[in-house]
Amino acid sequence: MISVDEALQLVLQHKMNLGTEEVPLLQAVGRVLAQEVTADRDLPPFDRVTMDGIAIKAQSFASGTRSFHIEKIQAAGSPQTALATAENCIEVMTGAMLPANTDAVVPYEVCEIQNQVATVLAAKVTSGQNIHRQGSDSTAGSILVSGGVTVTPAIIGTLASVGMHQAKVYRMPRVAICSTGDELVDVEQTPLPHQIRRSNAYVLAAALQEAKVPVSLCHLPDAPETMQQELAAILPQHEVLLLSGAVSKGKFDFLPQGLEKLGLATVFHKIAQKPGKPMLFGKLPEGKVVFGFPGNPVSTYVCFQLYFWPWLKASLGLKTQPQKAQLAQPISFPPALGYHVPVTLTNENGVLQALPVKTSGSGDLTSLYKADALLSLPADQDEFKAGESFPLTLL
Numbered sequence: 001m002i003s004v005d006e007a008l009q010l011v012l013q014h015k016m017n018l019g020t021e022e023v024p025l026l027q028a029v030g031r032v033l034a035q036e037v038t039a040d041r042d043l044p045p046f047d048r049v050t051m052d053g054i055a056i057k058a059q060s061f062a063s064g065t066r067s068f069h070i071e072k073i074q075a076a077g078s079p080q081t082a083l084a085t086a087e088n089c090i091e092v093m094t095g096a097m098l099p100a101n102t103d104a105v106v107p108y109e110v111c112e113i114q115n116q117v118a119t120v121l122a123a124k125v126t127s128g129q130n131i132h133r134q135g136s137d138s139t140a141g142s143i144l145v146s147g148g149v150t151v152t153p154a155i156i157g158t159l160a161s162v163g164m165h166q167a168k169v170y171r172m173p174r175v176a177i178c179s180t181g182d183e184l185v186d187v188e189q190t191p192l193p194h195q196i197r198r199s200n201a202y203v204l205a206a207a208l209q210e211a212k213v214p215v216s217l218c219h220l221p222d223a224p225e226t227m228q229q230e231l232a233a234i235l236p237q238h239e240v241l242l243l244s245g246a247v248s249k250g251k252f253d254f255l256p257q258g259l260e261k262l263g264l265a266t267v268f269h270k271i272a273q274k275p276g277k278p279m280l281f282g283k284l285p286e287g288k289v290v291f292g293f294p295g296n297p298v299s300t301y302v303c304f305q306l307y308f309w310p311w312l313k314a315s316l317g318l319k320t321q322p323q324k325a326q327l328a329q330p331i332s333f334p335p336a337l338g339y340h341v342p343v344t345l346t347n348e349n350g351v352l353q354a355l356p357v358k359t360s361g362s363g364d365l366t367s368l369y370k371a372d373a374l375l376s377l378p379a380d381q382d383e384f385k386a387g388e389s390f391p392l393t394l395l
């Protein structure tokens, strides 16, 4: 059986080249940017007034002038005006162009205005004060945002400020999520005593919806021929299959053989880990990939988090920062399996502490919502001391 690290490396070796697409500005949020964003002009594009007040020539103040006749008002959104006489001033509003022949803005708070004359009460006026200089943030042509980052609301603001009403982002893969199992009924149905409601596909669909990955849902029966026919019908419209259940040793676990008939090249089947030991990963014709997650709800979600997300991020060219946390209490786990422990996180003096969540195993989905993350303990160790650090996957 391969290790957790080997499985992850194999999954990453099969990342997909997704290409790019143009989307309208607001639809770019949450997507991965596939272009550099450059400034179309200087930012700010003119000397911008940053306080409501009066614009003067600092030299006039230095020469002793304190009362300045107000020539006019320069509002934001008006073309630039000019001060006619050095001993005068122009009232200016935040966001306005600084009037020509002025180089300092004195806020209203330190002025007294009567009969069109502003008297400056401040002790000092410096050339350049309260002016956001043209090009001081960035100059025309400079790179504001590099490609390969997730578009945040702040990046949307940057795109808007340089006039990009569309943005080039990496295309998302077309994903089908199929649950399997004759014991499962849909959410709106009332289960009979031997049945349960299916939840796995909804968990994965919800996670993908948050990440703006388009998905379609389906459910496959525990019957080899129908399962294979339905898979064959789904495959042409999708590039990634996320399947849950039917990958273990049961008499009705038909997924591996159903996929083989569709041309599956198995990359691995089984990982030395708990939960999620029976996980399957393989290639399908035309460069498509399939993740066969074990059916127990916690196993499905854990494997999705540990293997599918890194695969998607790698395919989108997103870099991930490995994270670690300290185990907050000792754990004993003798089997030679990697152990992914659901934990809650607290921060003690800047160090992340991971406290295991009580669960009754990989069928216990309701305990998983309490977890903030998974702490992955290595297979070659049996006793794990409080204070030891291990890799962390945020949920």
Ligand SMILES: Nc1nc2c(c(=O)[nH]1)N[C@H]1C(S)=C(S)[C@@H](COP(=O)(O)OP(=O)(O)OC[C@H]3O[C@@H](n4cnc5c(N)ncnc54)[C@H](O)[C@@H]3O)O[C@H]1N2
Pocket (backbone or CB within 6 Å): 179, 180, 181, 183, 184, 196, 197, 198, 199, 200, 201, 244, 245, 246, 247, 248, 249, 250, 253, 275, 276, 277, 278, 293, 294, 295, 296, 297, 299, 362
């Ligand atoms: N002899 C062995 N038996 C099992 C092994 C093993 O190594 N040897 N592995 C166990 C492990 S670990 C897991 S995990 C499960 C995985 O089984 P399958 O992937 O074949 O999944 P199923 O048999 O279809 O279902 C398992 C379990 O999960 C429930 N389930 C499935 N799908 C859903 C869903 N969409 N929503 C909610 N619950 C779901 C299903 O009802 C079963 O209870 O195999 C062990 N057995």
Ligand code: MOO
Pocket (backbone or CB within 6 Å): 273, 274, 275, 276, 277, 278, 294, 296, 299, 362, 363
């Ligand atoms: O993935 Mo299984 O527990 O290891 O349910």
Ligand SMILES: [Mg+2]
Pocket (backbone or CB within 6 Å): 245, 246, 247, 248, 249, 250, 253, 295
């Ligand atoms: Mg099974």
